[in-house]
Amino acid sequence: MSKDNQILENLTSKEYEHGWSVNYEADEAPLGLNEDIIRWISAKKEEPSWLLEWRLKAFKTWQAMKEPEWSNVNYRKMDLQALRYYSAPKQSKNPKNLKEVDPELIAIYERLGISLNEQKRLQGIAIDVVLDSVSVATTFKETLGKLGIIFCSFSEAVKEHPDLIKKYLGSVIPMTDNYYASLNAAVFSDGSFCYIPKGVRCPMELSTYFRINAANTGQFERTLIVADDSSYVSYLEGCTAPQRDENQLHAAVVEIYAGAHSEVKYSTVQNWFPGDKNGKGGIYNFVTKRGICAGDHSKISWTQVETGSAITWKYPSCILKGDYSIGEFYSVAVTNNYQQADTGTKMIHIGKNTKSRIVSKGISAGKSQNSYRGQVQVMKRAHNARNFSQCDSLLMGNQCGAHTFPYIDIANPSAKVEHEATTSKIGEDQIFYCNQRGIATEDAVALIVNGYAKEVLNQLPMEFAVEAQKLLALTLEGSVG
């Protein structure tokens, strides 16, 4: 037992390795939130008037909304007026290539282990980097451009592809959707935009890397992915933030539109600062993610590895509108210390012969709370809908909790829906078996956890899978309850 305690001690004292911050000159909006700030942001980004109007409308809707309280998380509410809604590193306007990007910024990303340098990059991943509020750099633009793929920062897309933005912005997540989505719609600063034209298979992984650097800043980015008919894209998202005592807010919106026969794979490795071991600080991660399988035979697949954030509150969802469309959700959510996660998915079956699959693996350690909240809804006309859900929870330590709230709402008799969930701790017999074979307890736990999460990790693109596996090992190293 004493050894267990010691191991737990080691685990809880583990520092967040991305907790540093860098001082750079930033261009910031004044504190607070009002119409003027929104106008200020819009002007700063030289946006067309329709977008400003859209923002103001969202702001009006948001003002009438109340902060939702239904989730299974407990936190001190944020004073949204004490936040800064725009912070951008000062640099020469619109860098054309990496040489023009402030070396200080590149240094930040090098330190994170993300190389922006195209020549040195062996793996073909195009990255759009978002620091605080703005997109800093996008790599491999030209290569992608040859195929007609648009991959750029959101602000750039607003200027260069206004028609596409106008058509798809808010089409999946309307600005009236929920409290945080409306807030995002009003104040979003930047994000990524990606368009894959008809019949194009994107040859490389597209990736966005988010980092919050400035203090008292909310990060509100917006990602919009449009996959036209018969196209394919795999998209990665990663994030970190410096270690600060105050809580910071991250309220992003990700919209995915999938046309007929297209496939979008969206993977996230979320490693925002989770707060220190006493639960102080950390990011509030209130994210709205939704995709629509608009065309027949389309497919959207969400994969997420959630290891960071003080509070995670997100439900990547699929609206299966097209006939024969497929929605998938694979998730590993790890919580430790005082982290709280309320995450899951929604699968809305509208079209005929639609299929969805949910695999959610929760791991709670320390004093954390981990909840799965999901909904499978089969509409009246969604004939032959098929769903399989599995949500397992693993508990480590006797002060953590694992909760499951699956809503299953079926209005069509031809639906076949299965849901199963288990909660348990790592079996002593399993550990004992490993010990017998000369595997130390700590390694045995890593082995078992990795095996437990394998089904999800297998879904990640290779480069990410390695990172995710490392993260898992790091977050849970030695946590034998």
Place this chain on the structure above:
Amino acid sequence: MIGSKRKLILQPQSDPTAIRMSTLTQHELILGLFEAAPTTFLSLRQLGKESFYAQGLPTLKSEEYKFTPLAKKLESNLTEFYPAEQVEISHKQVKSALFPNFKGVVLVFSNGHYLPQLSSTSEGLAVNLLSERENTPLGSIAKIDKDPFVALNQATFTDGLHLSLDKKKALESPILLLQFHQTQGGQVISPRIWIEAGDFSKATIIDYHISLDEAPYFVNKVVEIRGGVHADITYHSIQQENNQVIEVSNLVTDIHPDAQFTSTQITLSGDMIRNNLTLNLLGSNSVGEMFGLYLLHGKTHVDNHTNVDHMVSHAESNELYKGILADQSRGVFNGKIFVRQIAQKTNAFQQNNNILLSDDVIINTKPQLEIWADDVKCSHGCTVGQLDEEALFYLQTRGIDKITAKGLLLYAFAGEVLDKIEEDSLRNYIVNQIQKRLESNF
């Protein structure tokens, strides 16, 4: 944490004028009910009334009643809103209502009023009116702040039944609570039952509701059961009333060390039925078992909410609810397993299976686990589907016609729950009822 969540569900409001009624009429209707309440248990009633006003009738916005619009239903079905009077029940009616070959204690009720002259008793079993046992800690198990209908019952119940089973008394034959309901349409029946089982006692209770005519009424029942150490209590509830009945039933039980409680909930008809079943596992080595079967047709809406609270270590709970839905019926299932932090070594299992037979049925199911302890084995499973086409085809190739084959398969599906009923007369009766339904293609 727990407190804050509860707040979400109920959102107490102290100003009685601000109660969340869907319309003013309903408000007035309920006032009438309060005015007509008897003058016994005054302080208890006052508390119930205050609590009810604080909670209000649940709207579709309250999480616990999200799929069951009771307020709306009460308004549309009930014209009056007064406590139903007792009506005459004859020996003949009692006799014909008994299950064939039933032997045991029969306690007869008319609209929630206990009729001692028609009832029998047994050695070791004390049957009283609640008004004769004024010291009964009513409301200590079914708490008014947990559900607005418990509060409403506490504010308006007329009288009730107090059952007390002696220590070490094992009743060989079951106790049948025969509840006859007959109103002039649109009245409220508020049965209140308190059951106390001594240490090492054993009993089976069958709660059977019968409508004597087709008029609509509202049953708001609260049953509190306190089982002693090592007690073994089985509670079967059979709901087979007319198709205009609105019913809310709250059954709450405290299960003490080494004790066992088994509940079987069979629902065959009604208009809108809500069953809240709460098991508080207070003692280690206690076992709580919940079985349910709902066979719905017409426009019947059944909402089963079960809540198991594992408060101590080494307790076990086991749950199996099955449903067959036809026509325009609607089924709601919400099974909550709550394992507190000290409740280590908990085993909790839950399963809900549903078969949908028609295009217009709706099923909303939510098997919910809230686990705050780590050394536990908890699982839940839930399925929604149809009959296996291949099994159906196989039977047809053996010369069994489609309707019979379908009946066979459905019967097998329901059988898993029926097998849990140990009392032969009851099981045979229900099997008979179900077979009749299956023969007539539901």
